[in-house]
Amino acid sequence: MQWHYLYLLSCNDPDNIMKKLSMCLLSSFILLSISTSVHAEVFHLQFHDEIFGGHQMVDLKSALSEQYQVDVNQLSIEKIDVIVKSWFGGGQLWLGSRYSQSDRRFVNGQASNFNNPADWTFNQVIFPVSGTNSDLQLNLSGQFRLREVSVSVKTPTDSGNVINDDQAENGILIPLYHLQLSGLSNLDIKQLLLNDTRLNPDKYYLNAVMVAIKARHDGAQAWLENGNRVSTVELLSGAGQGFNSHDPASYDHRTIRAAQYVNESSSWLLNFSGDVMLNEIVVILSQR
Numbered sequence: 438m439q440w441h442y443l444y445l446l447s448c449n450d451p452d453n454i455m456k457k458l459s460m461c462l463l464s465s466f467i468l469l470s471i472s473t474s475v476h477a478e479v480f481h482l483q484f485h486d487e488i489f490g491g492h493q494m495v496d497l498k499s500a501l502s503e504q505y506q507v508d509v510n511q512l513s514i515e516k517i518d519v520i521v522k523s524w525f526g527g528g529q530l531w532l533g534s535r536y537s538q539s540d541r542r543f544v545n546g547q548a549s550n551f552n553n554p555a556d557w558t559f560n561q562v563i564f565p566v567s568g569t570n571s572d573l574q575l576n577l578s579g580q581f582r583l584r585e586v587s588v589s590v591k592t593p594t595d596s597g598n599v600i601n602d603d604q605a606e607n608g609i610l611i612p613l614y615h616l617q618l619s620g621l622s623n624l625d626i627k628q629l630l631l632n633d634t635r636l637n638p639d640k641y642y643l644n645a646v647m648v649a650i651k652a653r654h655d656g657a658q659a660w661l662e663n664g665n666r667v668s669t670v671e672l673l674s675g676a677g678q679g680f681n682s683h684d685p686a687s688y689d690h691r692t693i694r695a696a697q698y699v700n701e702s703s704s705w706l707l708n709f710s711g712d713v714m715l716n717e718i719v720v721i722l723s724q725r
Contacts, residue, residue, distance in 0.1 A: 512590040673689065
């Protein structure tokens with residue numbers, strides 16, 4: 438069984454929903470679980486605080502095959518958690534190959550703690566994964582100690598979660614696991630829905646997206662692009678030293694309304710400008 442969470446609120450007004458959500462009135466929503474045939478599993482790859490220097494790559498597919506004797510091609514990988522620290526801070530991690538790459542993540546660290554084995558000296562870096570498993574190479578640029586890589590997977594027999602119309606209209610929660618983006622970037626809302634549910638987005642209008650987000654510096658922006666129509670731009674304030682925190686309370690909650698009544702084949706893009714981190718989004722739809 439795999440658990441997916443939908444915010445089911447008594448009002449379809451996104452502003453009212455966000456107000457309730459941001460005030461943490463847990464009594465205002467129901468936590469719904471959806472059972473599927475998927476067998477979810479986490480593989481813990483141990484690297485025993487191995488030192489990496491310069492630019493090196495770790496082939497996670499080979500590591501899974503060696504440590505667990507599994508056929509990676511039969512798995513659908515959802516996210517990768519890396520437990521790591523760098524020598525002076527500023528080291529970079531990313532997933533990918535010469536053909537495609539994820540966004541780069543900076544890893545904190547201090548020289549005085551580099552040889553300290555205590556858990557608190559390590560950082561957790563999370564990469565959501567969707568689509569192909571062909572680029573499962575962990576790139577390390579800098580000097581690191583790598584303790585563990587956890588690979589969360591589901592079997593390809595999972596056909597997704599069944600979302601009905603009422604659930605879609607009340608909000609579909611998509612966790613993003615502290616996803617960090619920089620520069621000009623975007624999230625494809627339709628693709629995220631297809632990855633996580635059996636929902637056909639083309640049967641719905643996009644009403645709004647609620648975002649748990651924070652920016653590294655003042656002036657970052659977020660907006661929705663629905664076909665050729667653009668929403669109002671949300672201006673974000675910098676989180677300062679709290680930017681690297683994974684505490685849910687460190688995130689700002691924004692509701693971004695979408696333009697309506699566009700062609701069903703139109704793209705739904707959540708756009709960003711600047712360095713931002715996202716914990717989750719809630720997608721609110723209505724039937725066509």
